[in-house]
Amino acid sequence: MAQKKRKILVIFYGLPGTGKTTACKLFAKxxxxxxxxxxxxxxxxxxxxxxxxxxxxxxxALQRRRMEFYMAKADIIGNLIEGNxxxxxxSGCDRKEYREILYSTAHRYHxxxxxxxxxxxxxxxxKRMMENKGHVSSPEKRWELYQRMKQSFQPIGLLEKWRHxxxxxxxxxxxxxxxxxxxxxRKRSLEEI
Numbered sequence: 001m002a003q004k005k006r007k008i009l010v011i012f013y014g015l016p017g018t019g020k021t022t023a024c025k026l027f028a029k030x031x032x033x034x035x036x037x038x039x040x041x042x043x044x045x046x047x048x049x050x051x052x053x054x055x056x057x058x059x060x061a062l063q064r065r066r067m068e069f070y071m072a073k074a075d076i077i078g079n080l081i082e083g084n085x086x087x088x089x090x091s092g093c094d095r096k097e098y099r100e101i102l103y104s105t106a107h108r109y110h111x112x113x114x115x116x117x118x119x120x121x122x123x124x125x126x127k128r129m130m131e132n133k134g135h136v137s138s139p140e141k142r143w144e145l146y147q148r149m150k151q152s153f154q155p156i157g158l159l160e161k162w163r164h165x166x167x168x169x170x171x172x173x174x175x176x177x178x179x180x181x182x183x184x185x186r187k188r189s190l191e192e193i
Contacts, residue, residue: 006111006112007081007084007085007086007087007109007110007111007112008085008086008087008111008112008113008114008190009077009081009086009087009088009089009102009105009106009111009112009113009114010024010027010034010086010087010088010089010114010116011088011089011090011091011093011099011102011113011114011115011116012024012027012088012089012090012091012116012118012171013090013091013092013093013094013099013115013116013117013118014092014093014094014117014118014119015092015094015119015125015146015149015150015153016092016125016129016142016145016146016149017120017124017125017126017128017129017132017142017143017146018118018119018120018125018173019118019120019128019171019173019177020090020091020092020118021038021039021040021090022173022177023090023116023118023171023173023177023180023181024036024088024089024090026177026178026181027088027116027181027184027185028086028088030181030182030185031086031185031190033084033085033086034084034085034086034087034088035080035083035084035086035087035088036088036089037073037076037077037080037087037088037089038089038090039073039089039090039091040090042073042076043069046069046072048065048068048069048072059148059152063095066092066098067097067098067101070091070098070101070102071101073089073091073102074101074102074104074105075105077089077102077105078105078108078109081105081106081109081111082109086190087111090118092149093115094149094152094153094154095152095153095154096154096160099115099156099160103164103166106164107164112165112167113164113165113166113167114166114167114168114169114188115156115166115167115168115169116168116169116170116171116184117156117168117169117170117171118170118171118173119170119171119172119173120172120173120174121174122146122150124173124174125146126143126146129142129143129146130143156168167188169184169187169188171184
């Protein structure tokens with residue numbers, strides 16, 4: 001009897017403008033059965049962030065809206081996990097309570113979790129934001145959000161890794177990303193997905 005492959009949810013996380021979506025798309029392309037969920041597109045197609053001024057909204061209002069966004073996204077991710085060996089998404093996941101929503105979804109579907117932090121220097125992220133006009137808010141507002149998120153960013157702690165059996169990795173997006181993705185896939189033995 002053939003052994004059933006373990007499913008995996010791979011989350012590329014980090015601050016805005018660090019290259020999460022680019023790295024995540026490349027990762028999903030390199031695997032045979034990996035579905036790429038585009039959080040940016042989902043955010044644009046829904047009403048979650050319409051009318052939100054990312055630069056001046058209160059932290060409470062922004063966190064409440066983001067929590068709703070993560071909960072809705074988790075429902076979709078759960079459905080995607082059922083039909084795919086791997087689901088990859090790029091998502092800020094800058095706060096533990098947002099990650100917990102995605103962890104719960106993965107556990108509900110008996111799916112492994114891999115968290116890949118994508119980072120780059122501030123000046124690189126700012127340049128990318130100023131060049132990318134296709135987001136819900138202006139580049140200036142995104143830069144303000146980046147600075148706010150950086151202040152409150154909650155890294156994944158050892159207890160969180162252990163409790164959820166999380167595999168971790170990292171990518172420095174100011175360097176060539178494709179070779180880092182290849183190394184991540186090789187080191188984590190994901191070639192068969």
